[in-house]
Amino acid sequence: MERLKTLIGPRKDKVEFITGLVTLLLSDxxxxxxxxxxxxxxxxxxxxxxxxxxxxxxxxxxxxxxTAVLLRATISGKPLEPENLLREVGRKLREAG
Amino acid sequence: xxxxxxxxxxxxxxDPYIKAVTYAKIGERLARARERHYKxxxxxxxxxxxxxxxxxxxxxxxxxxxxxxxxxxIKASKRxxxxxxxxxxxxxxxxxxxxxxxxxxYMLSLGEIGEAITYALEISNPKLRNEVxxxxxxxxxKKLGKEGIKVAYHLRRSKLALEYIDSEPYxxxxxxxxxxxxxxxxxxxxxxxLISAIEDRDWARQAFKEVAFYLKEKxxxxxxxxxxxxxxxxxxxxxxxxxxxxMAFAFALSGEGLPAVELxxxxxxxxxxxxxxxxxxxxxxxDVLPSLVAALDExxxxxxxxxxxxxxxxxxxxxxxEVVEAIGRSTRxxxxxxxxxxxxxxxxxVDGAARIASLLHERRLRSVVMADIxxxxxxxxxxxxxxxxxxxxxxxxxxxxxxxxxxxxxxxRELDGKVITWNDSRR
Numbered sequence: 001m002e003r004l005k006t007l008i009g010p011r012k013d014k015v016e017f018i019t020g021l022v023t024l025l026l027s028d029x030x031x032x033x034x035x036x037x038x039x040x041x042x043x044x045x046x047x048x049x050x051x052x053x054x055x056x057x058x059x060x061x062x063x064x065x066x067t068a069v070l071l072r073a074t075i076s077g078k079p080l081e082p083e084n085l086l087r088e089v090g091r092k093l094r095e096a097g
Numbered sequence: 098x099x100x101x102x103x104x105x106x107x108x109x110x111x112d113p114y115i116k117a118v119t120y121a122k123i124g125e126r127l128a129r130a131r132e133r134h135y136k137x138x139x140x141x142x143x144x145x146x147x148x149x150x151x152x153x154x155x156x157x158x159x160x161x162x163x164x165x166x167x168x169x170x171i172k173a174s175k176r177x178x179x180x181x182x183x184x185x186x187x188x189x190x191x192x193x194x195x196x197x198x199x200x201x202x203y204m205l206s207l208g209e210i211g212e213a214i215t216y217a218l219e220i221s222n223p224k225l226r227n228e229v230x231x232x233x234x235x236x237x238x239k240k241l242g243k244e245g246i247k248v249a250y251h252l253r254r255s256k257l258a259l260e261y262i263d264s265e266p267y268x269x270x271x272x273x274x275x276x277x278x279x280x281x282x283x284x285x286x287x288x289x290x291l292i293s294a295i296e297d298r299d300w301a302r303q304a305f306k307e308v309a310f311y312l313k314e315k316x317x318x319x320x321x322x323x324x325x326x327x328x329x330x331x332x333x334x335x336x337x338x339x340x341x342x343x344m345a346f347a348f349a350l351s352g353e354g355l356p357a358v359e360l361x362x363x364x365x366x367x368x369x370x371x372x373x374x375x376x377x378x379x380x381x382x383x384d385v386l387p388s389l390v391a392a393l394d395e396x397x398x399x400x401x402x403x404x405x406x407x408x409x410x411x412x413x414x415x416x417x418x419e420v421v422e423a424i425g426r427s428t429r430x431x432x433x434x435x436x437x438x439x440x441x442x443x444x445x446x447v448d449g450a451a452r453i454a455s456l457l458h459e460r461r462l463r464s465v466v467m468a469d470i471x472x473x474x475x476x477x478x479x480x481x482x483x484x485x486x487x488x489x490x491x492x493x494x495x496x497x498x499x500x501x502x503x504x505x506x507x508x509x510r511e512l513d514g515k516v517i518t519w520n521d522s523r524r
Contacts, residue, residue, distance in 0.1 A: 017299040020270055024303075027235055030242075031277075036382050037310045040350055041303075043381060 015052060015061070018045045039075055046072045100127065100134050104141070117145035117158040121165035128169035139166060152188060156181050156196040164203045178212075182219070190221045201229045205236045210251075214258050227267035230258045234274040242281040252278055269297035273304045280311055289324050293331045301332055302343050309351040318351065326356050333360075342370055349378055352385045354392035371397055372404040379405055379415055387423035398427035406436035413443050425453075435462045442473050454489070464492035471499050475506055 025032050025041055032038045049065040052058045073080060103123065110116040124138030142162045149155035159181050166174035178200065185196045197219040204213035213233045220226040234255050241251045255278050259271045272295045279288035289308060295301040309325060312318040318325075329344040341360055348357035361367045361374065371393065378386045386405075393401055402424045409416035425437050434453050441449035450470050457463040471486035483503055490496040 014299070016266060017297075020266060020300075021303065024270075024273075028277075031307060031311060034310050034314060036350060036385070037306060039382065040306065 014048045015058075018048045021045060042068075042072055042075060100132060104134065104138060107141070113145055113149045114154050114158050117142050117149065118161045118165075120145060121162040125165040125169040128171065135169065139171070152185075153192045153195060156185050156188075157199055160196070160200050160203055164207065167207055182216070194220045194222050194225055198225060198229055201233065205232060208236075208240065210237045210240065210254055214254065214261075217258075218261060223264060227262045227264055230262050231267050231271055231274070234258045234271050238274050238278045238281065241278050248282055252282075266297045266300055269295045269300035269304075273300060273307070276304055276308065280308060285312065285317065285321055286324065289321060289328055292328050293335075298336050298340070301336070302340075302347065305329065305332070305344065306347045306350070309347060309353070313351050318353065322353060322356060326359075329356070329360060338364065342374070345370070346374060346377065349374060349389045350382065350385060352388050354385075354388035354390070357389055358392040358397070368397060368400050372401050375401045375405050376408060379408060379420065383415070383417055383420050386420050390420075390423045390427045393427055395428060395430075398424075399430035399433060402428045402430060402433035403436070406433055406440065409440055410436060410443070413440065416440055416444075431457050431459050431462050435466050438466045439469060442469050445473075447473055451486070460491050464490045464495050468492075468495040468499055471503070475502060478506075478510070480507055480510065 021041055021044065025038070032041065046065075046068045049061055049068045052061050053065045104120075107116060107119050107123070110119060120138050120142035124135045124142060127135035127138055139162070142165075143159075146155055146158040146162060149158055159177055163174040163177040163181075166177070181196065181200060185193050188196065197216045201213040201216040201220075204210075204216060210233055213236070214230065217226055217229040217233060220229060237251055237255050237258070241248065241255075255275050259268070259275055262268045262271045272291060276288045276291045279285075279291065292301060292304050292308060295304055305325075305328065309318065312321055312325075325348075329348070333340045333344060341364055345357040345360040348354075348360065357374070358371065361370045364370055371389075375386060375389060378389060390398065390401065390405075405420070405424060409421070421437050421440055425434060428434075434457060438450040438453040441447070441453070447470055450466065450473075454463055454466040454470065457466060467486050467489040471483045471490065474480075474483035474486060480503065483506075487496060487499045487503060490499060
């Protein structure tokens with residue numbers, strides 16, 4: 001029966017999950033001080049918001065998504081110098097154009 | 098003298114709520130400094146609070162006063178809280194909920210978890226009630242982790258709170274807290290087995306990851322890997338095949354390649370899933386990629402190696418010596434090895450590339466790699482070594498182009514400075 005319930009039950013809101021996840025990350029810093037686990041959670045938050053905003057067109061989440069992009073970038077360890085990013089933007093604009 | 102002045106000056110505050118709370122805060126500080134005027138401050142606080150017309154605000158003021166009194170070590174605060182609990186029953190439900198939530202929050206910050214649960218249970222809105230109960234559980238886990246005393250008592254309180262949480266996702270989140278409580282007490286088996294009882298798919302996955310990482314940090318993951326595998330399988334039974342990938346990723350992320358690979362092998366398209374898994378790890382945390390690669394069999398390793406090396410060649414910044422070496426060790430597939438050699442050349446490590454080339458049996462691949470090396474050496478103006486490398490290139494098409502380039506380069510060096518370019522401005 002439990003299987004049936006999960007099959008027919010409504011697909012839950014993923015946003016509710018990441019909202020809870022954010023609270024968890026903030027309240028349990030010790031456990032999430034593990035870099036891999038923390039980055040994984042941030043990736044989950046980022047991916048969820050990205051798909052909600054881009055695929056499901058939930059524009060109300062755009063601000064949260066933008067902040068998640070920044071969060072993901074700051075922990076990515078990639079170089080974030082403005083000039084490099086600007087070049088990258090230019091390259092991507094040309095590709096898209 | 099100043100103390101008296103401060104106390105009288107509070108009168109100028111217009112808002113009775115702020116006035117009452119201010120008196121209480123003054124009382125708290127005075128009591129802690131053993132100043133006798135603290136009693137007067139608390140009395141004034143109580144009097145002012147009783148004058149607040151809005152009953153919700155009045156109760157909140159009383160709670161705040163009670164909080165200050167407890168912090169000052171005055172026992173009478175219990176009576177105030179008891180009074181609020183009883184008298185607020187006259188309020189309409191939503192207003193009383195606000196008061197009870199606030200009481201529970203004060204209790205949590207005083208570390209009175211049991212009391213907090215009592216107030217939480219008075220909340221009639223189920224969502225708010227569950228949230229507050231969950232907050233109580235979280236506070237309890239923290240306490241348990243820090244103090245580690247009266248363990249059974251603390252655990253019982255967490256279980257009690259969980260019993261009253263009656264909707265998702267709060268119940269699942271509550272289960273996670275209980276799991277954490279067990280785990281932080283070193284009761285790993287109990288904690289792990291509880292993961293299977295989580296109803297919510299996302300939280301079950303998160304709990305699984307948390308536990309795996311905790312055990313890894315405590316360096317006991319290997320001992321519990323079988324139990325974790327059982328849990329992963331029971332979750333997959335419940336949430337369906339789509340969960341296989343997620344569980345495998347959790348294992349892989351915690352550095353346990355073998356259980357990850359074993360799970361994926363149950364799927365029909367296991368090769369594709371392994372390749373995707375590897376790419377995702379490469380993108381995100383390639384430190385754990387070698388352990389996944391090491392667990393692959395020959396066919397899987399060749400497939401995954403190709404996919405991963407293609408991505409690394411597209412974006413060399415994603416690669417690392419550890420990842421590339423792990424791939425090299427996992428397969429005898431020469432196509433993959435040739436790609437690894439190419440990676441070394443991009444990184445400027447010609448010797449590494451040459452070492453791999455010497456192991457290649459397939460003529461065409463060997464020619465491609467040696468030609469690549471010769472090219473790179475030419476660019477670095479190491480013409481003699483370039484010639485050595487070019488001699489190893491058996492493929493006539495490659496070798497013709499190479500010899501042509503080498504000859505021109507050699508000539509250029511000989512004639513260096515003597516060649517005058519048309520349109521040269523220095524002419």
